[in-house]
Amino acid sequence: MIKQAPSDIGLHELLQKRWSIRSFDQRNLSFQDIEKLFQAAAWSSSSMNEQPWRFVYAERGKGHYDDILSVLMPGNALWACNAPLLIAVFAKKYFSDGTTNLHAWHDVGAACMSLLLQGVSLGIYGHQMGGFDREKAKLVFGNSDDYDIVSIMALGYPGEADALEEPFKTRETTPRVRRTPELFAFTSFEQL
Numbered sequence: 001m002i003k004q005a006p007s008d009i010g011l012h013e014l015l016q017k018r019w020s021i022r023s024f025d026q027r028n029l030s031f032q033d034i035e036k037l038f039q040a041a042a043w044s045s046s047s048m049n050e051q052p053w054r055f056v057y058a059e060r061g062k063g064h065y066d067d068i069l070s071v072l073m074p075g076n077a078l079w080a081c082n083a084p085l086l087i088a089v090f091a092k093k094y095f096s097d098g099t100t101n102l103h104a105w106h107d108v109g110a111a112c113m114s115l116l117l118q119g120v121s122l123g124i125y126g127h128q129m130g131g132f133d134r135e136k137a138k139l140v141f142g143n144s145d146d147y148d149i150v151s152i153m154a155l156g157y158p159g160e161a162d163a164l165e166e167p168f169k170t171r172e173t174t175p176r177v178r179r180t181p182e183l184f185a186f187t188s189f190e191q192l
């Protein structure tokens, strides 16, 4: 199923269609499409063009899939285990000259959104997750202090909500809601 944002507000179709699915079709992603997802991330903007995003990806049944899955909180792992692609997302904390990159997470988030929107254009949907065991992830991924673990993404073609157990089935069909711009876009700093 596809849960679109309202169509009467003039959003681009990709923005309208993107949402965080939990039910995945069993179809695998092609190598070419996986490549396109990462090309989309590559062409995101970043502070000093540092491109601090790093991704470790695994297709279901291959590579580090089970390692990535193993660090997710149970409430995520229960549905993410059906995704054909899992991606662990990292931010390189330092610029090439060794100084701290204060915008690393910002730029990684932007790259993730590019990746997700490219996915939507291909019929592939993703779900970003901050619900993972950070300490366990550090051990399982063996990652150095130069990189923060930002998130984990599950991606694939959308499946049927009926394939999910509760409470995920209900969440899958609950309408998406948003704050309206007047609640977060201001013309003075006092309004913050």
Ligand SMILES: Cc1cc2nc3c(=O)[nH]c(=O)nc-3n(C[C@H](O)[C@H](O)[C@H](O)COP(=O)(O)O)c2cc1C
Pocket: 018, 019, 020, 021, 076, 127, 128, 129, 130, 131, 132, 151, 176
């Ligand atoms: C950094 C980040 C962490 C998130 N963590 C989780 C998570 O652990 N579990 C989950 O089900 N959804 C998670 N989400 C998905 C959000 O709940 C979802 O994006 C939000 O409810 C808006 O829904 P939409 O993406 O369908 O528009 C996360 C999203 C982001 C960007």
